[in-house]
Each structure stands twice: as C-alpha cells, then as structure tokens.
Amino acid sequence: MQRMINYFTSYRRLCASAQQYLLQHGKIRVYRKNSYYTMLDACKEEWNFILEGAVAMVGYHKEREVIERVYLPYYYFTGSKHAFSKSFWLESAIGDA
Numbered sequence: 001m002q003r004m005i006n007y008f009t010s011y012r013r014l015c016a017s018a019q020q021y022l023l024q025h026g027k028i029r030v031y032r033k034n035s036y037y038t039m040l041d042a043c044k045e046e047w048n049f050i051l052e053g054a055v056a057m058v059g060y061h062k063e064r065e066v067i068e069r070v071y072l073p074y075y076y077f078t079g080s081k082h083a084f085s086k087s088f089w090l091e092s093a094i095g096d097a
Contacts (some may be wrong), residue, residue: 001021001022001024001027003051003052004022004026004049005019005022005023007074009030019071028051030071035072035074037055044078046078047076048076048077048078049074049075049076050071050072050075050077051074051076052073053073053074053075054070054071054072055070055071055075055077056069056070057069057070057071057077
C-alpha cells in the first residue's frame, strides 16, 4: 500500500488519517494473465488502481473479442458500467426498440 501512498503524495500530501484509511481498508490483489476481473453484465462497486502490469477492457464485435482500452500502471478503473459509455447508449437504444 505504500506505493499507492507515495503516488498520491506526489500530487498532494496525505494526512495521517488518509494514510491510515488506505492501510486499513485497501487491498492489494494479484490476478493471473488472461483472467477476467468482471464480465460485461456484472457490476462490482469497487475502485481499482493499477500498481503494475496492464488491464485491458475487452468488448465483442461480431462475436470476436476486441480490446477497447488498455490501462497501465497508475491508472484506475471501476467494475461498474458507466452511463456515459458508448455501449450503454447503443444497448439502451436496442432495448427500447
């Protein structure tokens, strides 16, 4: 967790209570290459910060996996679907038809 604290401190000094909160509630998880964090229709109410490696957001086009985004160290992502994403509007339009 110290790497995350160091990263945040490069932008703004974290007070002792903020550092303690990260140490107490933060979790470092390791995932194997090619494993899935969550599936398209699933929702995880988590905020994720990448310490090392890369994370790809995979979509489907004509039943084939397509990499839509790649996140690198010190980027973040969530496990929820965002209302401002292009696929949300496409699915909403299809669902309303």
